[in-house]
Amino acid sequence: MSLDFIVVLGQWPMLLKGLALTCLLTAISAPVGTCLGIACAWSRVHGATWLRAMVGTYVEIIRNTPFIIQLFFIFFGLPAMGIKLSAETASILAMVLNLGAYACEIVRAGIETTHPGQIEAAQSLALNRWQIFTRVVLPPSLARVWPALVSQIIIVMLGSAVCGQISTEEISYAANLIASRTFRSMESYIIVTLAYLGLAVALRQALNWAGPRFIFGR
């Protein structure tokens, strides 16, 4: 069996467009999902009982169901309730909700391992609750769980490959389309695998640089 990459690489505009959309989906859902995760983590630790129950239910449902089912529910199921979202919007929403639930648990682990002495010290310096959370608790917590959080973000980025199932034109969709047109499945998937590999490595480097630089210092 001979491998003919030229035929597949000849479709580079489609591949590039797909790559751009994958990056866009990740660029939007990573920060939004992480913020959602931090908010949910705070709710589970400091929130009222009703809030804790609500967030707990959301987290358990998302973490215990497959991503593709969540995606299909949003894209195919919501129109039955009158909410029709475009493929791209549905993908971003699904990725945000997915990352939010997992990030909640990851960040919560970081928050709950904060030494009580830190909080007491902050209180004795007359910092209010918001300042304590955002300046004293959160940055070291994020520093502690940063590797796990970065891994989860990369998992969600790779999970965007599933969004091609609802016709979102990201890079897996492009690869599938090229494969079915040229019948060169092996070559298409090798190229896309390399693309995802490159994206994952680049994303990890970028986040490991940005975290200490902007969020938790040193």
Place this chain on the structure above:
Amino acid sequence: MKFKFATALTGLLAGLALLTSASVQADNSLTAITAKKSISLGIPTDFPPYGFIGTDFKPQGMDVAVAQLIADKLGVKAELTPVSTPNRIPYLQTRKIDLIVSALGKNEERAKVVDFTIAYAPFYQAVFGPKALSIKNYQDLAGKTIAVTRGTIQDDILQQVAPPTLKIQRFEDDNSTVAAFVSQQTQLLATGAAVAGVAIQKNPQIQAEYKLLLKDSPNFIGVRKGETALLDKVNEILRQAKADGTLNAYAQRWLGRGTGVLPE
């Protein structure tokens, strides 16, 4: 030093052996099938009335009947393997199946990688949409959204003839494509007559109807390139079935119509 060289040499020789063995396997499928007394056939299982799972959880339908007929005439056991539109040709190429009996239409691209037998069942692909939308010709498709299954004939045709402002949303299988149309994520649906028939019947609220013919495209059986012995044998079986009325009887039973005149 000696140890490393020996392993490297063994590896190289093994690799070479693999490469050369691959080229020796053309046109031996028929002998392999008769030897192991079974034939692996790719059939649809989500595509009534050509192939679907009945209430007894067994596959049935027009294509399934023809697949079973071929196995019976060859005197071997039929191994029915469910395939989907995007994966059936890769499955054939990688020898997971010996024949594609899955509402396979003939076009030039496919003919480059697959050999086709004579046609055995009628089929057409068209655009379907709600009554309120008026689609009389390809230009009326401009600015609309349409759902289609990836890698199908209707996908190819739309790419070629549809105006560039038509937003084509591709899904992996007929179920998702129909789900997108039925949930009104897209305005129009491009698919085979049989699939649309069922979808329209089960979803009267959309008030969908036939709009535009894309292609009259009967079903052919797909054979791996170069397997002339198997191709000739299957053609022989199909011609026999056409002559003695078996194919017509199957068509009446599963499609509710005769085969009509099928091309060679």
